Protein backbone atom coordinates (compact mmCIF):
# COMPACT_ATOMS: atom_id res chain seq x y z
CA UNK A 2 0.00 0.00 0.00
CA UNK A 3 1.38 3.41 -0.94
CA UNK A 4 2.21 5.85 1.88
CA UNK A 5 -0.37 8.28 0.40
CA UNK A 6 -3.26 5.79 0.61
CA UNK A 7 -2.07 4.72 4.05
CA UNK A 8 -2.07 8.30 5.34
CA UNK A 9 -5.58 8.90 3.88
CA UNK A 10 -6.77 5.77 5.68
CA UNK A 11 -5.18 6.86 8.96
CA UNK A 12 -6.75 10.32 8.68
CA UNK A 13 -10.12 8.77 7.75
CA UNK A 14 -10.09 6.26 10.60
CA UNK A 15 -8.94 8.91 13.10
CA UNK A 16 -11.66 11.36 12.01
CA UNK A 17 -14.36 8.69 12.15
CA UNK A 18 -13.13 7.55 15.60
CA UNK A 19 -13.13 11.15 16.88
CA UNK A 20 -16.60 11.70 15.43
CA UNK A 21 -17.88 8.47 17.00
CA UNK A 22 -16.31 9.43 20.32
CA UNK A 23 -18.06 12.83 20.16
CA UNK A 24 -21.34 11.18 19.18
CA UNK A 25 -21.26 8.95 22.23
CA UNK A 26 -19.71 11.60 24.51
CA UNK A 27 -21.24 14.94 23.54
CA UNK A 28 -19.48 18.10 24.68
CA UNK A 29 -20.98 19.57 27.81
CA UNK A 30 -19.77 22.11 30.38
CA UNK A 31 -21.39 20.17 33.24
CA UNK A 32 -22.78 16.73 33.96
CA UNK A 33 -25.03 15.45 31.19
CA UNK A 34 -28.08 13.41 32.25
CA UNK A 35 -27.32 9.68 32.02
CA UNK A 36 -28.37 7.75 28.92
CA UNK A 37 -27.18 6.59 25.55
CA UNK A 38 -26.91 8.38 22.23
CA UNK A 39 -27.60 5.08 20.43
CA UNK A 40 -26.38 4.31 16.93
CA UNK A 41 -24.45 6.95 15.02
CA UNK A 42 -26.92 9.27 13.20
CA UNK A 43 -29.87 6.95 13.89
CA UNK A 44 -29.64 7.37 17.65
CA UNK A 45 -32.42 5.51 19.44
CA UNK A 46 -35.08 6.50 16.90
CA UNK A 47 -36.07 2.93 15.98
CA UNK A 48 -36.69 1.94 19.61
CA UNK A 49 -38.68 5.15 20.13
CA UNK A 50 -41.04 4.32 17.26
CA UNK A 51 -41.42 0.63 18.19
CA UNK A 52 -45.16 -0.10 18.49
CA UNK A 53 -46.72 -1.13 21.81
CA UNK A 54 -50.26 -1.99 22.79
CA UNK A 55 -50.66 -0.89 26.40
CA UNK A 56 -52.04 2.15 28.16
CA UNK A 57 -48.86 2.18 30.22
CA UNK A 58 -45.77 4.31 29.63
CA UNK A 59 -44.01 3.11 26.45
CA UNK A 60 -41.33 0.51 27.00
CA UNK A 61 -38.78 2.92 25.44
CA UNK A 62 -39.35 5.43 28.23
CA UNK A 63 -40.02 2.91 31.01
CA UNK A 64 -36.77 0.95 30.44
CA UNK A 65 -34.71 4.13 30.46
CA UNK A 66 -36.45 5.51 33.54
CA UNK A 67 -35.63 2.29 35.37
CA UNK A 68 -32.02 2.36 34.17
CA UNK A 69 -31.21 6.08 34.44
CA UNK A 70 -33.89 7.80 36.54
CA UNK A 71 -36.49 10.42 35.59
CA UNK A 72 -34.20 12.59 33.42
CA UNK A 73 -32.14 10.94 30.71
CA UNK A 74 -30.48 11.70 27.41
CA UNK A 75 -30.98 10.09 24.04
CA UNK A 76 -30.84 10.92 20.35
CA UNK A 77 -33.98 10.94 18.19
CA UNK A 78 -34.31 11.68 14.48
CA UNK A 79 -30.76 13.00 14.38
CA UNK A 80 -30.92 15.33 17.39
CA UNK A 81 -29.54 15.06 20.93
CA UNK A 82 -32.47 15.17 23.34
CA UNK A 83 -33.01 15.22 27.08
CA UNK A 84 -36.18 13.32 27.99
CA UNK A 85 -37.99 14.56 31.06
CA UNK A 86 -40.37 12.36 33.03
CA UNK A 87 -39.77 14.55 36.06
CA UNK A 88 -42.85 16.71 36.96
CA UNK A 89 -40.66 19.54 38.32
CA UNK A 90 -38.53 19.73 35.17
CA UNK A 91 -41.64 19.54 32.97
CA UNK A 92 -43.20 22.41 34.87
CA UNK A 93 -39.99 24.42 34.70
CA UNK A 94 -39.75 23.87 30.94
CA UNK A 95 -43.32 25.12 30.40
CA UNK A 96 -42.85 28.13 32.67
CA UNK A 97 -39.61 29.12 30.93
CA UNK A 98 -41.08 29.20 27.41
CA UNK A 99 -39.36 31.95 25.45
CA UNK A 100 -36.76 32.52 28.20
CA UNK A 101 -34.66 29.39 28.69
CA UNK A 102 -36.62 27.10 26.36
CA UNK A 103 -38.35 27.61 23.08
CA UNK A 104 -40.95 25.60 21.22
CA UNK A 105 -39.09 23.32 18.85
CA UNK A 106 -40.03 20.15 16.99
CA UNK A 107 -37.71 17.79 15.11
CA UNK A 108 -37.10 18.76 11.47
CA UNK A 109 -39.35 15.96 10.25
CA UNK A 110 -42.33 17.42 12.15
CA UNK A 111 -41.56 20.84 10.71
CA UNK A 112 -41.48 19.38 7.20
CA UNK A 113 -44.90 17.88 7.80
CA UNK A 114 -46.58 20.80 9.58
CA UNK A 115 -44.88 23.53 7.58
CA UNK A 116 -41.83 25.61 8.37
CA UNK A 117 -43.98 28.53 9.47
CA UNK A 118 -46.47 26.59 11.56
CA UNK A 119 -47.55 28.08 14.88
CA UNK A 120 -45.29 25.71 16.87
CA UNK A 121 -42.20 27.05 15.07
CA UNK A 122 -43.02 30.75 15.53
CA UNK A 123 -42.00 32.80 18.53
CA UNK A 124 -42.35 36.21 20.10
CA UNK A 125 -44.59 38.79 18.48
CA UNK A 126 -45.61 36.65 15.51
CA UNK A 127 -46.58 33.78 17.77
CA UNK A 128 -48.73 36.02 20.00
CA UNK A 129 -50.39 37.54 16.95
CA UNK A 130 -51.34 34.10 15.61
CA UNK A 131 -52.48 32.86 19.00
CA UNK A 132 -54.86 35.82 19.33
CA UNK A 133 -56.19 35.10 15.87
CA UNK A 134 -56.94 31.51 16.82
CA UNK A 135 -58.43 32.48 20.16
CA UNK A 136 -60.83 34.86 18.41
CA UNK A 137 -62.19 31.75 16.71
CA UNK A 138 -62.04 29.17 19.48
CA UNK A 139 -62.25 31.37 22.60
CA UNK A 140 -65.21 31.19 25.04
CA UNK A 141 -67.31 33.86 23.29
CA UNK A 142 -67.13 32.06 19.95
CA UNK A 143 -67.74 28.70 21.58
CA UNK A 144 -70.92 29.98 23.23
CA UNK A 145 -72.23 30.98 19.81
CA UNK A 146 -71.07 27.70 18.31
CA UNK A 147 -72.88 25.47 20.81
CA UNK A 148 -76.16 25.10 18.84
CA UNK A 149 -74.19 24.34 15.64
CA UNK A 150 -72.17 21.65 17.40
CA UNK A 151 -75.32 20.11 18.90
CA UNK A 152 -77.13 20.21 15.54
CA UNK A 153 -74.22 18.51 13.76
CA UNK A 154 -73.89 15.81 16.43
CA UNK A 155 -77.62 15.03 16.46
CA UNK A 156 -77.70 14.76 12.67
CA UNK A 157 -74.68 12.45 12.66
CA UNK A 158 -75.95 10.19 15.43
CA UNK A 159 -79.28 9.87 13.62
CA UNK A 160 -77.51 8.86 10.40
CA UNK A 161 -75.25 6.38 12.18
CA UNK A 162 -78.20 4.73 13.94
CA UNK A 163 -79.66 3.76 10.57
CA UNK A 164 -76.53 1.75 9.74
CA UNK A 165 -75.80 -1.82 10.84
CA UNK A 166 -72.51 -0.72 12.27
CA UNK A 167 -70.40 2.41 12.50
CA UNK A 168 -66.65 2.67 12.99
CA UNK A 169 -66.41 5.37 15.63
CA UNK A 170 -62.86 6.62 15.14
CA UNK A 171 -63.38 7.41 11.49
CA UNK A 172 -66.98 8.57 11.92
CA UNK A 173 -66.18 11.03 14.73
CA UNK A 174 -63.07 12.23 12.84
CA UNK A 175 -65.20 12.98 9.80
CA UNK A 176 -67.85 14.73 11.91
CA UNK A 177 -65.31 16.94 13.69
CA UNK A 178 -63.34 17.64 10.51
CA UNK A 179 -66.50 18.85 8.76
CA UNK A 180 -67.42 21.03 11.70
CA UNK A 181 -63.97 22.63 11.90
CA UNK A 182 -63.58 22.96 8.13
CA UNK A 183 -66.94 24.76 8.00
CA UNK A 184 -65.89 27.11 10.77
CA UNK A 185 -62.46 27.81 9.28
CA UNK A 186 -63.02 27.82 5.54
CA UNK A 187 -66.77 27.25 5.00
CA UNK A 188 -65.84 23.92 3.41
CA UNK A 189 -68.88 21.68 3.16
CA UNK A 190 -67.86 18.13 2.32
CA UNK A 191 -71.37 17.39 0.95
CA UNK A 192 -71.18 20.25 -1.56
CA UNK A 193 -67.56 19.82 -2.54
CA UNK A 194 -66.19 17.83 -5.43
CA UNK A 195 -62.83 17.46 -3.71
CA UNK A 196 -62.31 15.43 -0.58
CA UNK A 197 -60.11 17.56 1.62
CA UNK A 198 -60.12 15.15 4.57
CA UNK A 199 -58.83 12.28 2.44
CA UNK A 200 -55.46 14.03 2.28
CA UNK A 201 -55.29 14.29 6.02
CA UNK A 202 -56.00 10.58 6.38
CA UNK A 203 -52.98 9.77 4.21
CA UNK A 204 -51.14 12.33 6.24
CA UNK A 205 -51.94 10.81 9.65
CA UNK A 206 -50.64 7.38 8.72
CA UNK A 207 -47.13 8.72 8.50
CA UNK A 208 -47.16 11.51 11.00
CA UNK A 209 -45.56 9.60 13.80
CA UNK A 210 -43.58 7.14 11.76
CA UNK A 211 -39.95 6.71 10.87
CA UNK A 212 -38.91 9.72 8.78
CA UNK A 213 -37.76 8.00 5.59
CA UNK A 214 -38.92 10.00 2.56
CA UNK A 215 -38.92 7.36 -0.19
CA UNK A 216 -41.94 6.08 -2.15
CA UNK A 217 -43.76 3.36 -0.28
CA UNK A 218 -43.02 4.61 3.25
CA UNK A 219 -45.70 6.04 5.54
CA UNK A 220 -43.63 9.21 5.93
CA UNK A 221 -43.53 9.74 2.16
CA UNK A 222 -47.32 9.28 1.94
CA UNK A 223 -47.67 11.79 4.74
CA UNK A 224 -45.67 14.44 2.90
CA UNK A 225 -47.68 13.78 -0.27
CA UNK A 226 -50.91 14.19 1.73
CA UNK A 227 -49.68 17.52 3.04
CA UNK A 228 -48.78 18.69 -0.47
CA UNK A 229 -52.25 17.87 -1.79
CA UNK A 230 -54.05 19.44 1.17
CA UNK A 231 -51.95 22.61 0.96
CA UNK A 232 -52.67 22.89 -2.76
CA UNK A 233 -56.39 22.65 -2.09
CA UNK A 234 -56.25 25.22 0.72
CA UNK A 235 -54.25 27.58 -1.47
CA UNK A 236 -56.77 27.27 -4.30
CA UNK A 237 -59.64 27.88 -1.89
CA UNK A 238 -57.97 31.01 -0.52
CA UNK A 239 -57.38 32.19 -4.09
CA UNK A 240 -61.05 31.62 -5.00
CA UNK A 241 -62.14 33.58 -1.96
CA UNK A 242 -59.83 36.41 -2.88
CA UNK A 243 -61.51 36.62 -6.29
CA UNK A 244 -64.98 36.54 -4.70
CA UNK A 245 -64.70 38.44 -1.42
CA UNK A 246 -67.69 38.43 0.94
CA UNK A 247 -69.24 41.51 2.53
CA UNK A 248 -69.16 40.23 6.11
CA UNK A 249 -66.50 38.14 7.78
CA UNK A 250 -68.03 34.71 8.26
CA UNK A 251 -65.12 32.35 8.58
CA UNK A 252 -61.39 32.24 9.19
CA UNK A 253 -60.54 32.72 5.50
CA UNK A 254 -62.43 36.04 5.48
CA UNK A 255 -60.56 37.11 8.59
CA UNK A 256 -57.21 36.09 7.08
CA UNK A 257 -57.91 37.96 3.83
CA UNK A 258 -58.85 41.07 5.76
CA UNK A 259 -55.61 40.83 7.75
CA UNK A 260 -53.56 40.25 4.58
CA UNK A 261 -55.03 43.35 2.95
CA UNK A 262 -54.02 45.62 5.86
CA UNK A 263 -51.06 47.88 5.24
CA UNK A 264 -47.93 46.80 7.14
CA UNK A 265 -49.48 43.46 8.16
CA UNK A 266 -47.12 40.86 9.63
CA UNK A 267 -49.24 38.02 8.26
CA UNK A 268 -48.21 36.31 5.04
CA UNK A 269 -50.19 33.89 2.91
CA UNK A 270 -47.70 31.12 3.74
CA UNK A 271 -48.11 31.58 7.50
CA UNK A 272 -51.91 31.72 7.17
CA UNK A 273 -52.00 28.50 5.12
CA UNK A 274 -49.67 26.65 7.51
CA UNK A 275 -51.89 27.76 10.39
CA UNK A 276 -55.02 26.58 8.62
CA UNK A 277 -53.41 23.22 7.97
CA UNK A 278 -52.33 22.78 11.60
CA UNK A 279 -55.74 23.80 12.92
CA UNK A 280 -57.60 21.41 10.63
CA UNK A 281 -55.32 18.59 11.60
CA UNK A 282 -55.02 19.35 15.33
CA UNK A 283 -58.74 19.70 15.76
CA UNK A 284 -60.12 16.52 14.31
CA UNK A 285 -57.45 13.92 14.91
CA UNK A 286 -56.96 14.62 18.62
CA UNK A 287 -60.61 15.03 19.57
CA UNK A 288 -61.79 12.00 17.60
CA UNK A 289 -59.21 9.81 19.34
CA UNK A 290 -60.34 11.12 22.72
CA UNK A 291 -64.02 10.59 21.84
CA UNK A 292 -63.50 7.06 20.60
CA UNK A 293 -61.65 6.18 23.78
CA UNK A 294 -64.39 7.87 25.82
CA UNK A 295 -67.08 5.66 24.28
CA UNK A 296 -64.87 2.61 24.78
CA UNK A 297 -64.57 3.44 28.49
CA UNK A 298 -68.33 4.02 28.76
CA UNK A 299 -68.84 0.59 27.19
CA UNK A 300 -66.44 -1.09 29.61
CA UNK A 301 -67.42 0.75 32.82
CA UNK A 302 -71.23 0.52 33.42
CA UNK A 303 -71.14 2.59 36.64
CA UNK A 304 -69.41 5.44 34.82
CA UNK A 305 -72.02 5.24 32.05
CA UNK A 306 -74.81 5.27 34.62
CA UNK A 307 -73.40 8.33 36.43
CA UNK A 308 -72.79 10.20 33.21
CA UNK A 309 -76.26 9.37 31.87
CA UNK A 310 -77.85 10.54 35.13
CA UNK A 311 -76.05 13.89 34.89
CA UNK A 312 -77.34 14.47 31.37
CA UNK A 313 -80.87 13.27 32.00
CA UNK A 314 -81.04 15.62 34.99
CA UNK A 315 -80.20 18.47 32.59
CA UNK A 316 -83.17 17.50 30.42
CA UNK A 317 -85.48 17.10 33.43
CA UNK A 318 -84.65 20.61 34.65
CA UNK A 319 -85.77 22.14 31.35
CA UNK A 320 -89.19 23.56 30.64
CA UNK A 321 -89.01 22.26 27.11
CA UNK A 322 -87.01 19.08 26.77
CA UNK A 323 -86.30 19.69 23.09
CA UNK A 324 -84.85 23.16 23.54
CA UNK A 325 -81.14 23.06 22.71
CA UNK A 326 -78.26 22.93 25.16
CA UNK A 327 -77.45 26.25 26.82
CA UNK A 328 -74.01 27.46 27.90
CA UNK A 329 -75.21 27.31 31.52
CA UNK A 330 -76.17 23.65 31.09
CA UNK A 331 -72.83 22.96 29.45
CA UNK A 332 -70.98 24.57 32.34
CA UNK A 333 -73.00 22.49 34.84
CA UNK A 334 -71.68 19.13 33.53
CA UNK A 335 -69.36 18.47 36.48
CA UNK A 336 -69.07 14.70 36.14
CA UNK A 337 -68.68 15.00 32.36
CA UNK A 338 -65.62 17.22 32.80
CA UNK A 339 -64.15 14.76 35.29
CA UNK A 340 -64.81 11.98 32.80
CA UNK A 341 -63.14 13.94 29.98
CA UNK A 342 -60.07 14.71 32.12
CA UNK A 343 -59.71 11.05 33.06
CA UNK A 344 -60.08 10.00 29.41
CA UNK A 345 -57.42 12.39 28.11
CA UNK A 346 -55.10 11.54 31.04
CA UNK A 347 -55.09 7.88 29.97
CA UNK A 348 -55.31 8.59 26.24
CA UNK A 349 -51.97 10.41 26.24
CA UNK A 350 -52.73 11.55 22.73
CA UNK A 351 -49.60 13.71 22.63
CA UNK A 352 -46.82 11.38 23.85
CA UNK A 353 -44.05 14.00 23.73
CA UNK A 354 -43.93 17.80 23.85
CA UNK A 355 -40.73 19.22 22.38
CA UNK A 356 -38.65 22.25 23.31
CA UNK A 357 -35.10 23.48 22.68
CA UNK A 358 -32.72 24.80 25.37
CA UNK A 359 -31.74 28.38 24.48
CA UNK A 360 -28.72 28.32 26.82
CA UNK A 361 -26.90 25.90 29.11
CA UNK A 362 -29.36 25.00 31.85
CA UNK A 363 -28.60 23.38 35.19
CA UNK A 364 -31.37 21.35 36.73
CA UNK A 365 -31.13 18.92 39.67
CA UNK A 366 -27.39 18.57 39.16
CA UNK A 367 -27.61 17.90 35.42
CA UNK A 368 -26.70 20.18 32.56
CA UNK A 369 -28.94 20.55 29.50
CA UNK A 370 -26.58 22.03 26.89
CA UNK A 371 -27.71 25.00 24.79
CA UNK A 372 -29.24 23.83 21.49
CA UNK A 373 -30.30 20.41 22.77
CA UNK A 374 -33.89 19.31 22.41
CA UNK A 375 -36.00 18.53 25.47
CA UNK A 376 -38.89 16.12 25.28
CA UNK A 377 -41.43 16.52 28.06
CA UNK A 378 -43.12 13.16 28.43
CA UNK A 379 -46.72 13.57 29.68
CA UNK A 380 -47.52 9.81 29.90
CA UNK A 381 -44.76 9.30 32.49
CA UNK A 382 -46.42 11.86 34.77
CA UNK A 383 -50.02 10.87 34.01
CA UNK A 384 -49.19 7.26 34.88
CA UNK A 385 -46.97 7.92 37.88
CA UNK A 386 -48.44 6.10 40.92
CA UNK A 387 -47.11 8.83 43.26
CA UNK A 388 -49.23 11.39 41.42
CA UNK A 389 -52.27 9.28 40.47
CA UNK A 390 -53.23 6.36 42.69
CA UNK A 391 -53.57 3.13 40.68
CA UNK A 392 -52.80 5.13 37.56
CA UNK A 393 -53.98 2.55 35.05
CA UNK A 394 -57.48 2.39 36.60
CA UNK A 395 -60.11 4.40 34.79
CA UNK A 396 -61.60 6.44 37.62
CA UNK A 397 -63.27 9.78 36.76
CA UNK A 398 -64.09 10.30 40.46
CA UNK A 399 -60.40 10.90 41.19
CA UNK A 400 -60.94 14.41 39.73
CA UNK A 401 -63.74 15.27 42.17
CA UNK A 402 -63.19 18.72 43.65
CA UNK A 403 -59.84 19.04 41.84
CA UNK A 404 -58.54 21.19 39.02
CA UNK A 405 -60.10 20.03 35.75
CA UNK A 406 -59.79 23.00 33.43
CA UNK A 407 -56.18 24.08 33.10
CA UNK A 408 -52.79 22.45 33.15
CA UNK A 409 -51.16 21.56 36.44
CA UNK A 410 -47.80 20.15 37.40
CA UNK A 411 -49.27 16.67 37.05
CA UNK A 412 -51.72 17.13 34.22
CA UNK A 413 -50.38 18.16 30.86
CA UNK A 414 -52.59 16.44 28.30
CA UNK A 415 -53.11 19.87 26.71
CA UNK A 416 -49.56 21.07 27.37
CA UNK A 417 -48.71 23.85 29.80
CA UNK A 418 -47.50 27.41 30.21
CA UNK A 419 -47.77 29.92 27.40
CA UNK A 420 -48.30 27.25 24.75
CA UNK A 421 -51.23 25.56 26.47
CA UNK A 422 -53.47 24.10 23.73
CA UNK A 423 -55.62 26.85 22.15
CA UNK A 424 -58.19 24.25 21.12
CA UNK A 425 -58.65 22.62 24.55
CA UNK A 426 -61.99 24.34 25.21
CA UNK A 427 -63.23 23.69 21.69
CA UNK A 428 -62.34 20.06 22.10
CA UNK A 429 -64.17 19.85 25.46
CA UNK A 430 -67.28 21.49 24.00
CA UNK A 431 -67.37 18.94 21.21
CA UNK A 432 -66.80 16.01 23.54
CA UNK A 433 -69.33 17.14 26.15
CA UNK A 434 -72.03 17.87 23.56
CA UNK A 435 -71.41 14.56 21.83
CA UNK A 436 -71.63 12.66 25.12
CA UNK A 437 -74.79 14.55 26.08
CA UNK A 438 -76.57 13.63 22.85
CA UNK A 439 -75.24 10.07 22.87
CA UNK A 440 -76.25 9.06 26.39
CA UNK A 441 -79.62 10.83 26.42
CA UNK A 442 -80.82 9.70 23.01
CA UNK A 443 -78.99 6.49 22.08
CA UNK A 444 -77.86 3.08 23.27
CA UNK A 445 -75.03 1.19 21.64
CA UNK A 446 -73.36 -2.21 21.49
CA UNK A 447 -69.69 -2.74 20.81
CA UNK A 448 -69.37 -5.03 17.80
CA UNK A 449 -65.63 -5.31 17.18
CA UNK A 450 -62.28 -3.52 17.48
CA UNK A 451 -61.45 -1.08 20.23
CA UNK A 452 -57.84 -2.28 20.61
CA UNK A 453 -55.22 0.38 20.90
CA UNK A 454 -51.74 0.71 19.44
CA UNK A 455 -49.10 3.31 20.23
CA UNK A 456 -46.29 4.12 17.80
CA UNK A 457 -45.94 6.15 20.09
CA UNK A 458 -49.05 8.16 19.07
CA UNK A 459 -52.39 6.58 20.01
CA UNK A 460 -54.19 4.63 17.27
CA UNK A 461 -57.10 2.21 16.96
CA UNK A 462 -55.63 -0.26 14.43
CA UNK A 463 -58.93 -2.15 13.90
CA UNK A 464 -61.15 0.84 14.64
CA UNK A 465 -63.96 0.63 17.16
CA UNK A 466 -67.18 -0.63 15.61
CA UNK A 467 -70.49 -0.09 17.38
CA UNK A 468 -74.16 -0.42 16.59
CA UNK A 469 -76.32 2.51 17.66
CA UNK A 470 -80.05 2.49 18.37
CA UNK A 471 -82.36 5.29 19.42
CA UNK A 472 -83.78 5.28 22.96
CA UNK A 473 -87.54 5.36 23.27
CA UNK A 474 -87.69 8.29 25.72
CA UNK A 475 -85.04 10.82 26.76
CA UNK A 476 -85.48 10.92 30.55
CA UNK A 477 -86.14 7.43 31.90
CA UNK A 478 -83.76 6.96 34.82
CA UNK A 479 -81.73 3.82 34.05
CA UNK A 480 -79.03 3.96 31.35
Ligand code: HEM
Nearest residue numbers: 120282283286287290350351414415416420422423424428
Ligand atom coordinates in the same frame (compact mmCIF):
# COMPACT_ATOMS: atom_id res chain seq x y z
C1 HEM B 1 -58.20 16.08 22.93
C2 HEM B 1 -57.85 17.07 22.15
C3 HEM B 1 -56.52 17.78 22.16
C4 HEM B 1 -55.34 17.46 22.78
C5 HEM B 1 -55.04 16.26 23.67
C6 HEM B 1 -54.39 18.52 22.45
C7 HEM B 1 -53.09 18.58 22.94
C8 HEM B 1 -52.24 19.65 22.74
C9 HEM B 1 -50.95 19.81 23.37
C10 HEM B 1 -50.31 18.82 24.33
C11 HEM B 1 -50.43 20.99 22.94
C12 HEM B 1 -49.11 21.62 23.37
C13 HEM B 1 -48.03 21.44 22.34
C14 HEM B 1 -46.77 22.18 22.73
O1 HEM B 1 -46.67 22.73 23.82
O2 HEM B 1 -45.82 22.14 21.92
C15 HEM B 1 -51.37 21.56 22.00
C16 HEM B 1 -51.17 22.74 21.30
C17 HEM B 1 -52.00 23.17 20.30
N1 HEM B 1 -53.25 22.68 20.00
FE1 HEM B 1 -54.17 21.14 20.87
N2 HEM B 1 -54.99 19.42 21.61
C18 HEM B 1 -56.30 19.02 21.41
C19 HEM B 1 -57.25 19.67 20.66
C20 HEM B 1 -57.01 20.75 19.83
C21 HEM B 1 -57.98 21.38 18.96
C22 HEM B 1 -59.44 20.97 18.87
C23 HEM B 1 -57.32 22.37 18.28
C24 HEM B 1 -57.83 23.31 17.23
C25 HEM B 1 -58.72 24.15 17.32
C26 HEM B 1 -55.96 22.39 18.76
C27 HEM B 1 -54.98 23.28 18.32
C28 HEM B 1 -53.75 23.41 18.92
C29 HEM B 1 -52.77 24.40 18.52
C30 HEM B 1 -52.92 25.40 17.37
C31 HEM B 1 -51.66 24.26 19.38
C32 HEM B 1 -50.35 25.05 19.35
C33 HEM B 1 -50.44 26.10 20.42
C34 HEM B 1 -49.14 26.83 20.63
O3 HEM B 1 -48.08 26.50 20.07
O4 HEM B 1 -49.25 27.75 21.42
N3 HEM B 1 -55.79 21.39 19.70
N4 HEM B 1 -52.48 20.73 21.91
